[in-house]
Amino acid sequence: MTVAVRFRRHLRRLLLLLASCCLLSLLLSAYFLFTNSSPSMQLGQSPEPACAQPLSMSPYHQLPYPYPPNPPHTHVHTDPVVLVLVESQYSQLGQDIVAILESAHFPPLLKLRGLPLVLRTNQALWDCCVVSSSPLLHLTKPGTDRGALPGEDWTSFSSNHSTYQAVLHARAKDGAGAGSGDNPGPGFSLGLQATVVQDMGLYDGVRRVLFGQGLGYWLHRLILVDAISYLTNRKLTLGLDRHILVDIDDIFVGKEGTRMNTKDVKVLLDTQRQLRSQISNFTFNLGFSGKFYHTGEHNIPVDMGYAVAPHHSGVYPVHLQLYKAWRRVWNIQVTSTEEYPHLKPARYRKGFIHNNIMISIFMTHLSNYGNDRLGLYTFVHLASFLRSWTNLKLHTLPPLQLAHKYFQLFPEQRNPLWQNPCDDKRHKDIWSKEKTCDRLPKFMVIGPQKTGTTALYLFLLMHPSISSNFPSPKTYEEVQFFNTNNYHKGIDWYMEFFPVPSNVTTDFLFEKSANYFPSEESPRRAAALLPKAKIITLLINPSDRAYSWYQHQRAHEDHAALQFTFYDVISARPGAPAELRSLQSRCLIPGLYSTHLERWLTYYPANQVMIIDGHQLRTDPATVMDEVQKFLGVTPHFNYSQALTFDPQKGFWCQLLEGGKTKCLGKSKGRKYPPMEPEAHAYLSRYYREHNVELSKLLHRLGQPLPSWLREELQKVSGIKLCDIHLGISL
Ligand SMILES: Nc1ncnc2c1ncn2[C@@H]1O[C@H](COP(=O)(O)OS(=O)(=O)O)[C@@H](OP(=O)(O)O)[C@H]1O
Numbered sequence: 001m002t003v004a005v006r007f008r009r010h011l012r013r014l015l016l017l018l019a020s021c022c023l024l025s026l027l028l029s030a031y032f033l034f035t036n037s038s039p040s041m042q043l044g045q046s047p048e049p050a051c052a053q054p055l056s057m058s059p060y061h062q063l064p065y066p067y068p069p070n071p072p073h074t075h076v077h078t079d080p081v082v083l084v085l086v087e088s089q090y091s092q093l094g095q096d097i098v099a100i101l102e103s104a105h106f107p108p109l110l111k112l113r114g115l116p117l118v119l120r121t122n123q124a125l126w127d128c129c130v131v132s133s134s135p136l137l138h139l140t141k142p143g144t145d146r147g148a149l150p151g152e153d154w155t156s157f158s159s160n161h162s163t164y165q166a167v168l169h170a171r172a173k174d175g176a177g178a179g180s181g182d183n184p185g186p187g188f189s190l191g192l193q194a195t196v197v198q199d200m201g202l203y204d205g206v207r208r209v210l211f212g213q214g215l216g217y218w219l220h221r222l223i224l225v226d227a228i229s230y231l232t233n234r235k236l237t238l239g240l241d242r243h244i245l246v247d248i249d250d251i252f253v254g255k256e257g258t259r260m261n262t263k264d265v266k267v268l269l270d271t272q273r274q275l276r277s278q279i280s281n282f283t284f285n286l287g288f289s290g291k292f293y294h295t296g297e298h299n300i301p302v303d304m305g306y307a308v309a310p311h312h313s314g315v316y317p318v319h320l321q322l323y324k325a326w327r328r329v330w331n332i333q334v335t336s337t338e339e340y341p342h343l344k345p346a347r348y349r350k351g352f353i354h355n356n357i358m359i360s361i362f363m364t365h366l367s368n369y370g371n372d373r374l375g376l377y378t379f380v381h382l383a384s385f386l387r388s389w390t391n392l393k394l395h396t397l398p399p400l401q402l403a404h405k406y407f408q409l410f411p412e413q414r415n416p417l418w419q420n421p422c423d424d425k426r427h428k429d430i431w432s433k434e435k436t437c438d439r440l441p442k443f444m445v446i447g448p449q450k451t452g453t454t455a456l457y458l459f460l461l462m463h464p465s466i467s468s469n470f471p472s473p474k475t476y477e478e479v480q481f482f483n484t485n486n487y488h489k490g491i492d493w494y495m496e497f498f499p500v501p502s503n504v505t506t507d508f509l510f511e512k513s514a515n516y517f518p519s520e521e522s523p524r525r526a527a528a529l530l531p532k533a534k535i536i537t538l539l540i541n542p543s544d545r546a547y548s549w550y551q552h553q554r555a556h557e558d559h560a561a562l563q564f565t566f567y568d569v570i571s572a573r574p575g576a577p578a579e580l581r582s583l584q585s586r587c588l589i590p591g592l593y594s595t596h597l598e599r600w601l602t603y604y605p606a607n608q609v610m611i612i613d614g615h616q617l618r619t620d621p622a623t624v625m626d627e628v629q630k631f632l633g634v635t636p637h638f639n640y641s642q643a644l645t646f647d648p649q650k651g652f653w654c655q656l657l658e659g660g661k662t663k664c665l666g667k668s669k670g671r672k673y674p675p676m677e678p679e680a681h682a683y684l685s686r687y688y689r690e691h692n693v694e695l696s697k698l699l700h701r702l703g704q705p706l707p708s709w710l711r712e713e714l715q716k717v718s719g720i721k722l723c724d725i726h727l728g729i730s731l
Helices: 003-035 080-086 092-102 218-231 262-276 320-330 374-389 399-409 425-430 453-461 485-489 491-495 522-529 542-555 559-563 566-570 578-591 593-603 614-619 621-632 678-701 708-715 722-726
Strands: 109-112 117-123 125-130 144-148 154-158 164-172 193-199 208-211 241-243 246-248 334-336 352-354 357-360 364-366 393-395 443-447 466-468 508-512 534-539 609-613 644-647 652-656
Touching (some): 117 193, 164 218, 357 399, 453 614, 453 652, 542 578, 609 614
Parallel strands (some): 241 393, 534 609
Antiparallel strands (some): 193 208, 644 652
């Protein structure tokens, strides 16, 4: 089973668990809220500004970051299920819970039965401040947000139990609250309303963070980030270092009169000085592109290996010529894009490396025109906001180093994921007018090898509306785009393999690369570029497949295959020679059908995937081809019973030509070799047993019949009837 499949299963399980916990929490909350509304204590008010008060007696408030160890409750739940309670904007159930706390329909004072917590609802508050001693804080820096808080529906919390620790305090506008003589509880300051509290789990073993209003309030969002970190024991925490680079694009471009003048440059330098007080070495980056690059008049160094390449210059979708020109003429090693994979939403933007040019997303685009003061104001205030309210540390680096840093931080982004430029209007507009997105396959035969893929390929080409890719001009072999380094040659390279269809709606282009089936990368890459494509796979008995593949290797004079018997290959142990082990895995792994199929089904819906019984294609190709035509929706219907004939000499079905001649596959398909030894047969039956069981379950789930070879293999599985397997009883 692949990591992706396992992850999906875990995720599904986790979501179910979350949903059940939410439901339970909802019921409990509703029960508590409705069954007891008498306050157990008076709430206080203080004339002092918020957070100027001495803080609670909580045993934790003195403890510095990193967070204290788990509270001494014996059964503290640190499972992130509690996150759902605060994740109000993104989860329907969480929304309900926060809505309860915000609701204007409850009496002003509530006590939660079963929990030592009192809620005061529907308040107008002001002067909100972050409690500096809260152990929750990581990203958030203590400070006071003066003035009225938005809305008049705030809920505040008080308690006399040390499990609760205030995170945010505010003052009640109407003067309500605990009098100066009241005791608001150990976790709370006298006279202040706690609007966000952290439950350490000391009371009932459940750690929580309770918000007295939604996440519309900006400080709540900051606290939410810390709450997630706290509740997951820092598993979901980002570091505090951030890098910033500001490009001023094309400073010499723009109409006469709108370009930067001396005054603009002076203000720019002044801003740079201010920013340097907060970000050491901060330097505005002069971006150059287009025809003004390298004009040299201004004596500004431009050989930094970097050029701004905004979307209109075609960084993504990739124009290969541009990359080559950059490299050759200006030795560009890094540029930036805001289009990959799409312009919006900005948080999904990524970088990638193509043709040794790093394309990263650090570009923050300042206007290239004169008189721009707003941009400068924004950057200065952004930096001071971050310094005042967060513990983030801002750094800067020159573009090249920053790009290296970027891919060091996000190595998974190095490899691009190509998409169809015509699926996004902005991409299409950038895409060259001479290019078309119609030179892409509508369906693919993905393998695995030795299952009859070439026969299927030949039969498909007999159909008047179906055409395939051109063979590789160098190797005459399959394209192998999605599973090899060919992928890094880009989609232009791939499209060159296909003819321009004469009729886009009726013509069916396809590609057959038999190694796509077991490849880890192929399904994700194929689905990104060809999400609507239909996928055809052929399965024969994996033992026969392995044997045919071994014979194929021998015919190609593979050194190890000639040296070792088939049994040696399939039964090689971990300490065997590397050459043998490599041959073994290439021989056996493609036959783990259920694993590979599950991966394809992660990226493609089941109705786009056709699983053909390769044995049936061999014995009754006309019936299979009828089903294939139906699956593809291709017209006109082609009569394969008339077009194919069994060739007794070849021992296989072949194309019937005029005059009764036949066109069969070459010598390399349908080879003559001795039958597999019984010992190897038995070994492989055992080896593939579990996987065949998994395959039968998968086919059952998809509502597909079991091929006869699979039935036979399953019958060898002792004591287990097929119907048991279908019912999901494991062996
Ligand atoms: N009609 C017809 N003609 C010839 N061969 C046929 C046909 N139908 C199925 N087969 C079986 O296809 C096997 C080769 O599979 P592939 O074409 O997928 O092989 S490859 O991966 O492309 O090398 C090949 O395997 P071998 O018998 O081991 O050569 C054949 O058994």
